[in-house]
Amino acid sequence: FIICWPRRMIKSVLIVNNHGKVRLSKFYEHFTVQEQQQLIREVFQQLSRRSDYACNFLETTENDKWGKDTKLIYRHYATLYFVFCVDQSESELGILDLIQVFVEALDKCFSDVCELDLIFRMDLAHYVLDEIVMGGMVLETNLNEVVEAVTAQNNLQNQENPLSGLKSAIEKVQR
Structure with missing residues (x-):
């Protein structure tokens, strides 16, 4: 009896x-952390050399650590590259749409997202991503569902935060 786990589509x-x-x-x-850093450097080197008018899909080489069946699908927005590294079974256009959903969700959750938001609210950016992709599999593609889940989580965190009650009490005293 052999159990075969499905390969992850998003790497x-x-x-x-x-x-x-x-x-x-x-x-x-x-x-490993070193391998991750090397892969990120290689991805950036490949993407930064490409023209803005080039195709948004790249296939990795056989000697690459990703393996020969990996594609890089990306979009370049302002100063940021959003890159999904996926296996060959994944639809390029589907992933481009997924990147669009991710960017729009970030934009709504941060009220016009910018690079600094990703630096200072990294936790929220990861939470948005986790609502869309988990374990390499796509969970949700509906923008409204993603934003509602993130908003509900933020509201729950604010209710559980002991300092949120203190802030409202201070505001009442100051009036």
Whole structure:
């Protein structure tokens, strides 16, 4: 009796700025920290050399650590590259749509997201991603569902925060 686990379709999600600084990284396959850093450098080098008018899909080479069946699908928004590293079974156009949903969800959750939001509210950016992709599999593609889940989580956190009651008490005293 052999149990075969399905291969993950999404291997990694990266957000890297124009200077190669990582703003978000999530790996769904095991790599050491050194391997992750090397992979991120290689991805950035490949993407930064491409024209803005080039295709948004890249296939990795056989000697690459990702393996020969991996594609890089990305979009370049302002100063950030949003990159999904996926296996060959994944639809390029489907992943481009998923990147769009991710960016729009970040935009709604942060009220016009910028690079600094990803730096200072990294937890929220990861939470948004976790609502869309978990364990390398797509969970949700509906933008409204993602935003509602993130909003509900934020409201729950604010209710549980002991300092939130203190803040309202101070505001009442100051009046």
